[in-house]
Amino acid sequence: MNPSLLRAYINIAEKPGITKRDTLTIARRMLRTVCQSQKVIYAERHALRRQARKLRQFLPFTAQAVADLEQQAGDHCALELDGIRPVLIAFGQTIIHDREGIAAALGFEGMCDLLNINPVHREQARRDGDVTLQGLAYIARLEDSATGYGDEWGAGGPLYEACHAATINFIRTCPEHLLPDMFAPGEAFGPKLPPELRIVG
Template sequence: MLDKTGDAEALGFDALADLLNINRVDREKARREGWRTLADLVAVHDLENSSERRGDEWGAGSPLYQACHVALIEFIRTAPAGALPDPFAPGEIFGPKLPPTLTVV
């Protein structure tokens, strides 16, 4: 998904959208929003085979989206201790709020 070799750019948007079977409406939205990478089109916005009906349950999606989902879960599961931030630490998104920092100007 990181596309370190630049395959998505070499193909061009239209060829990549054809390969991913992105429907016309979603293709135009992707073009307007600037979604050009595999990560944007598949992992973030799940546009592969975008005309198919999918379930609403968490993790449901196209085959490539599901592969990205599994890879992310595996990355989180196997990351060394301390390599990922603690979302429950003070000041983080799920942690207790810190008092505001006051400054005199």
């Protein structure tokens, strides 16, 4: 992660008279930088673990080398990752709750322009009701919609990754009795409720 670049973004964001459009643009650029740093760290950790897996076939002679590589992978850039997580969580909470009123200030088309959403995907988002900042960036995963992030869980644009980090943090830190039962009837993973029948007269 490039601290001087992030500091430059923060200095721009703190200037008086900054617009909501500028705020979202800066947030996207900062998150892109942070997410790229995180990806590089994870790739380097994965490479170390891959080396450890290769050495496993020669166990027990390579036991110490395997343990060293796994320890190295776990420790690699741990402090940097610990610094990245709170940034993602903070931005994610801002996007999910939109307390700054970015969606209201920019409107649907303005948000779509800044998030680089194709016209075809915009129409689908309208039909699905994903017209908020959270709906476009997190629920529908439409940021840079031409990129196609696939169906992998947790994969998406920088704003999506921030929202995902905030959601995971909420699930981890929320008292268990306050979390919704996702397997209850009518919930996401629960049995579907029967349709509500009404007599029309």
